[in-house]
Amino acid sequence: MQLMVRRQSDGSPKLGLEGLEPQRGNKSSTLGHMTAVLVEEGPDKGAIWHFGEIAKEQRALFEGKAWADLSHLKIVAVSGSDRLKWLHDLTTQHLLALAPGDWTSAFILDPNGRVEYQFNLVDDGDTTYLVIDPGYESGLIEYLQKMKFMLQVDVRDASDEFAVLRAPGKATNIGGPFALVPRGELEEMKKTFATTALQVGTWALDAERVGAGRARIGFETDHKTIPNEIGVLNTAVHMNKGCYRGQETVAKVFNLGNPPRRLAMLHLDGSAVVMPAPGTPVEKDGVVVGFLGTVARHHELGPIALAILKRNTPTDAELSVGGVSASQ
Numbered sequence: 001m002q003l004m005v006r007r008q009s010d011g012s013p014k015l016g017l018e019g020l021e022p023q024r025g026n027k028s029s030t031l032g033h034m035t036a037v038l039v040e041e042g043p044d045k046g047a048i049w050h051f052g053e054i055a056k057e058q059r060a061l062f063e064g065k066a067w068a069d070l071s072h073l074k075i076v077a078v079s080g081s082d083r084l085k086w087l088h089d090l091t092t093q094h095l096l097a098l099a100p101g102d103w104t105s106a107f108i109l110d111p112n113g114r115v116e117y118q119f120n121l122v123d124d125g126d127t128t129y130l131v132i133d134p135g136y137e138s139g140l141i142e143y144l145q146k147m148k149f150m151l152q153v154d155v156r157d158a159s160d161e162f163a164v165l166r167a168p169g170k171a172t173n174i175g176g177p178f179a180l181v182p183r184g185e186l187e188e189m190k191k192t193f194a195t196t197a198l199q200v201g202t203w204a205l206d207a208e209r210v211g212a213g214r215a216r217i218g219f220e221t222d223h224k225t226i227p228n229e230i231g232v233l234n235t236a237v238h239m240n241k242g243c244y245r246g247q248e249t250v251a252k253v254f255n256l257g258n259p260p261r262r263l264a265m266l267h268l269d270g271s272a273v274v275m276p277a278p279g280t281p282v283e284k285d286g287v288v289v290g291f292l293g294t295v296a297r298h299h300e301l302g303p304i305a306l307a308i309l310k311r312n313t314p315t316d317a318e319l320s321v322g323g324v325s326a327s328q
Contacts, residue, residue: 039202043133043218047072048201057200058207058299064170066200067193070178071163071186074137076119076130078144080153083128087121090147090245092227094238100125105174105236107227108143113249115225117143118217118236120174129180131164133217165189168197171208173235207296210304213265219278220263220293220306226250228259229308261290261308266319266326268295268303275303276322282307283320289313292321 036048048069050057060066078087088095093106100123108117117140119132132140137157144155163186169177181189193199215221215230227237227250237250253259266282268275275295282290290309298304305326313319319326 036201043135044072044202045134048199050201050203051199054203054297055299057198057204060198061171061200061204061208065168065197066166066204067168067190067197068166068200068202068205069190070131070166071183072134073164074132074134075158075162075164075180076132076137076140076144077127077156077158077161078130078153079127079156080151082151082153084123086147086151086153087128089242090144092237092244092247092250093121094241095121095128098123098128103172103174103176103178105232107232107236108140109227109244109246109250111245113226113246113253114223115217115221115227115230118221120176120178122178122180124180129158129162131178131180136217165193166205168193171212173212173214175205175209175214203296206294207298207304210265210294210296210306211298211301213263213306215263215306216294220308222291222308225261225308226253226259228253229261230263258311260311262311264290264307264309264313264315264328266292266305266307266321266328267301268305268321269325270302272303272324275305276324280322282309282326284313284317289317289319 035052037050037052039045039047039049057066084095084098091106091108093104098104103120103122105120107115110116117132117136119130121128121130130140137159141155141157148155161183163181163183165179165181166175167177167179179189209216213231215232220230227233233239233254239254276292278292278294280292281288282292290307290313293306293308295303295305315328317328319328
């Protein structure tokens with residue numbers, strides 16, 4: 001299999017004063033001359049959090065001169081001649097003309113338009129690979145198996161067969177470029193990337209994602225989230241395609257122009273010793289107006305976070321999150 005990197009245009013630590021957070025990553029392992037601090041909880045558990053040079057890693061990522069090991073993510077493979085039309089009908093994305101090697105993103109919604117699954121995907125001409133956070137793959141496979149009917153499709157967990165790397169290159173609107181690699185070739189591909197780029201951890205990836213305003217399921221979503229609230233219309237949610245489950249809600253709210261909540265980026269008070277945890281209520285004058293999502297310490301912007309706020313929260317409002325002041 002060839003390396004597949006996205007060509008088209010188209011995951012939130014509680015941080016200490018110096019950006020170190022024992023619960024998130026206080027185990028380390030040695031990779032060559034670098035000491036890697038590992039993520040200890042959440043969907044990125046076991047992945048590398050950072051190598052101790054936070055600003056350097058983030059700058060390299062911003063410049064397109066970094067790569068990251070995302071082999072902890074899960075892979076669901078869909079093969080068969082009907083796969084793209086079938087996934088086109090089930091997801092929020094237009095997939096009929098998806099070219100081999102092109103990466104895109106998509107959601108599967110419930111009948112009320114609420115987010116159930118979020119994934120990136122790529123096709124190699126024979127099989128479509130869905131890259132999804134750990135913990136969601138079993139439910140996704142179960143749902144897809146129920147929807148096969150008489151179509152020529154086959155669904156399997158391919159996490160033991162393939163892995164994903166964040167490849168060198170400038171960030172895209174889905175967080176790539178990515179490379180899908182057979183696990184037997186994974187170490188060789190890592191060595192190849194390491195000859196020209198710096199390996200970074202999820203801290204740098206989180207900072208880039210928060211700065212770009214890209215929501216991640218389980219962080220910027222809850223049981224009520226609809227796509228209209230998290231800034232994915234016309235990206236992961238195609239607005240000019242045929243019907244899919246939950247589309248009626250998406251279209252209705254889009255036409256009214258009034259989603260009940262909205263995604264916002266917060267600047268947090270950098271003098272706080274410990275940053276609030278994901279899920280902490282966001283308050284305005286003592287009244288809860290939303291909840292905190294991913295928190296990151298950005299090499300240029302300082303402590304920032306994504307949050308879901310009530311739509312009518314003024315953009316210039318003074319906010320508080322777990323006793324830490326915040327502005328949008």
